[in-house]
Amino acid sequence: MFDWQQATSEQRSECLSRPAVKVGDKVKAAVEKIIDNVARNGDTALLSYAEQFDARVSPRIRVTGTELIESEFALAPELKSAIDQAYSNIKKFHQLQLPQSKKIETQSGVTCELRYQAIEAVGLYVPGGSAPLPSSVLMQGVCAQLSGAKTIVLATPVKGDCQIHPAILYAAKLCGVTDVIECGGAGAIAAMALGTNSVPKVNKIFGPGNSFVTMAKQLLSQSVPGLAIDMPAGPSEVLVIADKGANPEFIAADLLSQAEHGEDSQVILLASDSQLIEETEAAIERQLSKLSRADIARAALKNSTLILVESIEQAFEISAEYGPEHLILQIRDAERFLPLVKNAGSVFVGDYTPESAGDYASGTNHVLPTYGYSKTYSSLNLMDFYKAYTVQSITKEGLSKLSTAILPLAQAEGLDAHANAVKVRLENNND
Amino acid sequence: MFDWQQATSEQRSECLSRPAVKVGDKVKAAVEKIIDNVARNGDTALLSYAEQFDARVSPRIRVTGTELIESEFALAPELKSAIDQAYSNIKKFHQLQLPQSKKIETQSGVTCELRYQAIEAVGLYVPGGSAPLPSSVLMQGVCAQLSGAKTIVLATPVKGDCQIHPAILYAAKLCGVTDVIECGGAGAIAAMALGTNSVPKVNKIFGPGNSFVTMAKQLLSQSVPGLAIDMPAGPSEVLVIADKGANPEFIAADLLSQAEHGEDSQVILLASDSQLIEETEAAIERQLSKLSRADIARAALKNSTLILVESIEQAFEISAEYGPEHLILQIRDAERFLPLVKNAGSVFVGDYTPESAGDYASGTNHVLPTYGYSKTYSSLNLMDFYKAYTVQSITKEGLSKLSTAILPLAQAEGLDAHANAVKVRLENNND
Known part of the structure; x- marks a missing residue:
C-alpha cells in the first residue's frame, strides 16, 4: 500500500511512472x-x-x-x-x-461547408x-x-x-x-x-x-x-477509483483482468479506505491462484500499486495527472463524479461495469489511447475512418464585401498575388 | 502544355510527382x-x-x-x-x-456514451x-x-x-x-x-x-x-480544374497566388480546352511581371504543369489521384460537380472563389493536409482541439444479459480473468 499523503512528490511521481518502453x-x-x-x-x-x-x-x-x-x-x-x-x-x-456535414453563410454571399468523406x-x-x-x-x-x-x-x-x-x-x-x-x-x-x-x-x-x-x-x-x-501504441493499463463501499473481490477481478494482458501492463488502485486496500490485496492473491495466465498477471502486478488517498476528489486529481487508458469507478453514486473525469480513454461507471464489458461487447471501442496519450488522443471512433474537408462558394458581391478583409491581410503578409487574385476578379467579369 | 491523352502512364505520374522533400x-x-x-x-x-x-x-x-x-x-x-x-x-x-456528446442504451441496462473534452x-x-x-x-x-x-x-x-x-x-x-x-x-x-x-x-x-x-x-x-x-507538413499546392468558359486571368491569378508562397510550391491546371491553357500561360507572364515575389513564383512554376484533359470528369479523376491541398473549380455550374470531388483539403467553387478568400477570411481553415495527405488527413477543424472518450454504465441485470457475449469471447481469447471479472459480479452482490 502506498500512502499518497505521506509520500514526497518524487515518490509520488515514481509511483505513477509507467514501465519504460524501449525499442532497440x-x-x-x-x-x-x-x-x-x-x-x-x-x-x-x-x-x-x-x-x-x-x-x-x-x-x-x-x-x-x-x-x-x-x-x-x-x-x-x-x-x-x-x-x-x-x-x-x-x-x-x-x-x-x-x-x-455542416454549412453556413458566414457573411452575405460567402458560404462555407465542412464535409466528411x-x-x-x-x-x-x-x-x-x-x-x-x-x-x-x-x-x-x-x-x-x-x-x-x-x-x-x-x-x-x-x-x-x-x-x-x-x-x-x-x-x-x-x-x-x-x-x-x-x-x-x-x-x-x-x-x-x-x-x-x-x-x-x-x-x-x-x-x-x-x-x-x-x-x-x-x-x-x-x-x-x-x-x-491510428494512434501511438503502448502497454495496456487500468486505474480503479474505489470508495469504502466497494467490493474488494470486484476490484481484484478488474485489476487482474488488466494484468493478464501482458507483463508490461500496469494496474493502479486509488482508494480512500486502507482496509479496502488490504482486502483487495488478499482477494488478488486468492483469485490469482485460479488464473491460467497467473504468471503474466503476477509480473504485471510488479509495475502496479495500490494507493491510499485522502479523498475521492484527490483520486480524480491523481487520475487526471496519470491519464489512464481505462478508468473504473467503483464508487457509490458514481455518476455524480463524472464531471471530475479528465484524461481517460474509457470510463466504467459503477460496481457492475467491469472493463471486460467494454473490451468485448457493451458497444464502446476497446482501441484506446494508452501511456498518457489520453491527454490528447481520442478513443478509436468513427471519425478516425473519415477525413473532413471544406467547400466554399462565393458570389461576386460576396467577394467584393470580403475583399475588405482579404486585401489588408494579404498586404500585411506581403503576398501581392493573393491580393491580385481578388482584384482581377473584381475588375473583370466572367458572367 | 502537357497533353494527358497523349502521355504514357510513366509520363503521367512524372507530371503529377511532387517536389521531393529531403530533410537531411x-x-x-x-x-x-x-x-x-x-x-x-x-x-x-x-x-x-x-x-x-x-x-x-x-x-x-x-x-x-x-x-x-x-x-x-x-x-x-x-x-x-x-x-x-x-x-x-x-x-x-x-x-x-x-x-x-452521443449516448445510447445498446441493450437493456447497458448505456454507452461518447463524450468530448x-x-x-x-x-x-x-x-x-x-x-x-x-x-x-x-x-x-x-x-x-x-x-x-x-x-x-x-x-x-x-x-x-x-x-x-x-x-x-x-x-x-x-x-x-x-x-x-x-x-x-x-x-x-x-x-x-x-x-x-x-x-x-x-x-x-x-x-x-x-x-x-x-x-x-x-x-x-x-x-x-x-x-x-497537428498533421504532417509539406509544401503548399493548388490544383485548378477549368472548363472552356473559365477566365484565363482568374486562373493565372490563382496559380500565382499559390506559387508566391515558396519555391517548393506546386501549381497544376487541368483544363479541357487547349486555347484556354495557352491564354493562361500568357496571362501568367503578364501578371508575373507585376508581382513583388515574382522570383519565388517563377521558381515554383518549374514544379508545375498546365495539363490538357479530355473531359472535366477525367480532370476529377486525376485530381483524386493527386489529392491536392487546395482544389479550385472554375467550371460553369461548378456545384453540380461536387460529388466528383475526392481527396482535397479545401474546395473553392466557381469563378469568384479564389484561394486567397479561404487563406484569410471566408471562414474555412487554411491549415490543410498537403503532399497527398488529403487522402487520409482532415482540414484543421475544431475536433483537433478535443479528445473523444467513452463512458459506460451497466446495471447488474444488464451485465447478466451481456455476459452471453463477454464470456464466450473471453474464453475464445484465452483471457480467464476477463471472464472472472464478470462472474464474480454475477455471483456476488454489492448493493
Missing part, C-alpha cells in the same frame, strides 16, 4: 530490412516471412471467399451468437457517430499469439464498415499448420472485410502500406501489434506520402 | 541538440537561441499583457477591421463544429520570416478559443531589434491567447513540449514552420508521452 535500434534495423524486401519482392517476401517467423508449412497470402462464407458453420453456436451480440452493440454505438482503403491488423482475437476484428471492422470504406483489408498471422480461426473469419465477414491476408508482422504492415500483387494498398492502417508491427506502422507513416496510422 | 540528417542532429539544451537549460537556452538565430539585441521570452492589450492602437484601422472581419467569419464557421493546454506556432502572419494566428487561435482550452501558448520569432508586429498581438488577443512567447524555431517548440520556467508545457502543438520546426514537432511527439502534433 535492432528492431528498427530489422523492420527497415523487412519493408525494403516487401517493397522490392512483394508477395514473395511476404511468403518467405510466413515461413521464417510463423513456421508456416504451406504459406499462402489470401484467404478464399468460400472460407469466409463458411466460417460460421465451423463455429461453436455459443461463440457465434456472442460475436453477433457484440457486433450488434458495437454497431449501434458507432452508428451514432456518423458525421454530418470515408477514407477509401483501410488496413486492419489483428495480432496472432496464443489465441485468436475476434474482438479486435469487431472493434476495427465495424468502424470501417460503417464509414463505407471501399477496401477493407484484414491481416493476421497464422502459426505452423494451423488454420485461421473461424471466429476471426466470421467477425471479418460480418464487418464486410474485403480482403483477408493470412500473414502478420512488419511484413504484413508493409504489404498493406505499399501494396503487392495480392495485397491492396491502403491509406490508413489500424490495430495493435508487437514492437515490430508498431515500428513498421511508424516508419511507413513517415515515409509513404498520404499514409496514416 | 544534419537538421535532425541539430534539432536533437536544441531539444536537449532546452530540456536542460530551459529559459537560458531559449534566450541564447534568440541571440544566435534571430540576432535579437535584447532577447526576452514573454510578451507583457500590456503590449497585448495595447496592440490594437498600434494597428492601421483598415488592418484592424480586416482582422475583426476575418475573426468573425472564422469563428462562425468553426462554432458550427462544436462537438456534442478540450485538450487542456495547446501550443500555436506562427513562423516569422519576411512578414507577420496574423492569419496563421487566427486559424489556430479561433479553434483553441472555441474549444475552451485553459492554456493557449503562442510562439513566434522576432528578428534583430524589431518589435513583435501588432497584427500578431491583436489577433492573439482576440483569440484569448494566454501566453505569447517571443521566440521561434525548434527551441520554441521544445519549450512548449517540455515546459520551462517561462513557457507553460502544452499537450499538443499546432502550426507550420521550416524544416527545423517540423523536425522538432516530429521528434518531440515521438518522445514526450502524451504530446501530439
Whole structure:
C-alpha cells in the first residue's frame, strides 16, 4: 500500500511512472530490412516471412471467399451468437457517430461547408499469439464498415499448420472485410502500406501489434506520402477509483483482468479506505491462484500499486495527472463524479461495469489511447475512418464585401498575388 | 502544355510527382541538440537561441499583457477591421463544429456514451520570416478559443531589434491567447513540449514552420508521452480544374497566388480546352511581371504543369489521384460537380472563389493536409482541439444479459480473468 499523503512528490511521481518502453535500434534495423524486401519482392517476401517467423508449412497470402462464407458453420453456436451480440452493440454505438456535414453563410454571399468523406482503403491488423482475437476484428471492422470504406483489408498471422480461426473469419465477414491476408508482422504492415500483387494498398492502417508491427506502422507513416496510422501504441493499463463501499473481490477481478494482458501492463488502485486496500490485496492473491495466465498477471502486478488517498476528489486529481487508458469507478453514486473525469480513454461507471464489458461487447471501442496519450488522443471512433474537408462558394458581391478583409491581410503578409487574385476578379467579369 | 491523352502512364505520374522533400540528417542532429539544451537549460537556452538565430539585441521570452492589450492602437484601422472581419467569419464557421456528446442504451441496462473534452493546454506556432502572419494566428487561435482550452501558448520569432508586429498581438488577443512567447524555431517548440520556467508545457502543438520546426514537432511527439502534433507538413499546392468558359486571368491569378508562397510550391491546371491553357500561360507572364515575389513564383512554376484533359470528369479523376491541398473549380455550374470531388483539403467553387478568400477570411481553415495527405488527413477543424472518450454504465441485470457475449469471447481469447471479472459480479452482490 502506498500512502499518497505521506509520500514526497518524487515518490509520488515514481509511483505513477509507467514501465519504460524501449525499442532497440535492432528492431528498427530489422523492420527497415523487412519493408525494403516487401517493397522490392512483394508477395514473395511476404511468403518467405510466413515461413521464417510463423513456421508456416504451406504459406499462402489470401484467404478464399468460400472460407469466409463458411466460417460460421465451423463455429461453436455459443461463440457465434456472442460475436453477433457484440457486433450488434458495437454497431449501434458507432452508428451514432456518423458525421454530418455542416454549412453556413458566414457573411452575405460567402458560404462555407465542412464535409466528411470515408477514407477509401483501410488496413486492419489483428495480432496472432496464443489465441485468436475476434474482438479486435469487431472493434476495427465495424468502424470501417460503417464509414463505407471501399477496401477493407484484414491481416493476421497464422502459426505452423494451423488454420485461421473461424471466429476471426466470421467477425471479418460480418464487418464486410474485403480482403483477408493470412500473414502478420512488419511484413504484413508493409504489404498493406505499399501494396503487392495480392495485397491492396491502403491509406490508413489500424490495430495493435508487437514492437515490430508498431515500428513498421511508424516508419511507413513517415515515409509513404498520404499514409496514416491510428494512434501511438503502448502497454495496456487500468486505474480503479474505489470508495469504502466497494467490493474488494470486484476490484481484484478488474485489476487482474488488466494484468493478464501482458507483463508490461500496469494496474493502479486509488482508494480512500486502507482496509479496502488490504482486502483487495488478499482477494488478488486468492483469485490469482485460479488464473491460467497467473504468471503474466503476477509480473504485471510488479509495475502496479495500490494507493491510499485522502479523498475521492484527490483520486480524480491523481487520475487526471496519470491519464489512464481505462478508468473504473467503483464508487457509490458514481455518476455524480463524472464531471471530475479528465484524461481517460474509457470510463466504467459503477460496481457492475467491469472493463471486460467494454473490451468485448457493451458497444464502446476497446482501441484506446494508452501511456498518457489520453491527454490528447481520442478513443478509436468513427471519425478516425473519415477525413473532413471544406467547400466554399462565393458570389461576386460576396467577394467584393470580403475583399475588405482579404486585401489588408494579404498586404500585411506581403503576398501581392493573393491580393491580385481578388482584384482581377473584381475588375473583370466572367458572367 | 502537357497533353494527358497523349502521355504514357510513366509520363503521367512524372507530371503529377511532387517536389521531393529531403530533410537531411544534419537538421535532425541539430534539432536533437536544441531539444536537449532546452530540456536542460530551459529559459537560458531559449534566450541564447534568440541571440544566435534571430540576432535579437535584447532577447526576452514573454510578451507583457500590456503590449497585448495595447496592440490594437498600434494597428492601421483598415488592418484592424480586416482582422475583426476575418475573426468573425472564422469563428462562425468553426462554432458550427462544436462537438456534442452521443449516448445510447445498446441493450437493456447497458448505456454507452461518447463524450468530448478540450485538450487542456495547446501550443500555436506562427513562423516569422519576411512578414507577420496574423492569419496563421487566427486559424489556430479561433479553434483553441472555441474549444475552451485553459492554456493557449503562442510562439513566434522576432528578428534583430524589431518589435513583435501588432497584427500578431491583436489577433492573439482576440483569440484569448494566454501566453505569447517571443521566440521561434525548434527551441520554441521544445519549450512548449517540455515546459520551462517561462513557457507553460502544452499537450499538443499546432502550426507550420521550416524544416527545423517540423523536425522538432516530429521528434518531440515521438518522445514526450502524451504530446501530439497537428498533421504532417509539406509544401503548399493548388490544383485548378477549368472548363472552356473559365477566365484565363482568374486562373493565372490563382496559380500565382499559390506559387508566391515558396519555391517548393506546386501549381497544376487541368483544363479541357487547349486555347484556354495557352491564354493562361500568357496571362501568367503578364501578371508575373507585376508581382513583388515574382522570383519565388517563377521558381515554383518549374514544379508545375498546365495539363490538357479530355473531359472535366477525367480532370476529377486525376485530381483524386493527386489529392491536392487546395482544389479550385472554375467550371460553369461548378456545384453540380461536387460529388466528383475526392481527396482535397479545401474546395473553392466557381469563378469568384479564389484561394486567397479561404487563406484569410471566408471562414474555412487554411491549415490543410498537403503532399497527398488529403487522402487520409482532415482540414484543421475544431475536433483537433478535443479528445473523444467513452463512458459506460451497466446495471447488474444488464451485465447478466451481456455476459452471453463477454464470456464466450473471453474464453475464445484465452483471457480467464476477463471472464472472472464478470462472474464474480454475477455471483456476488454489492448493493
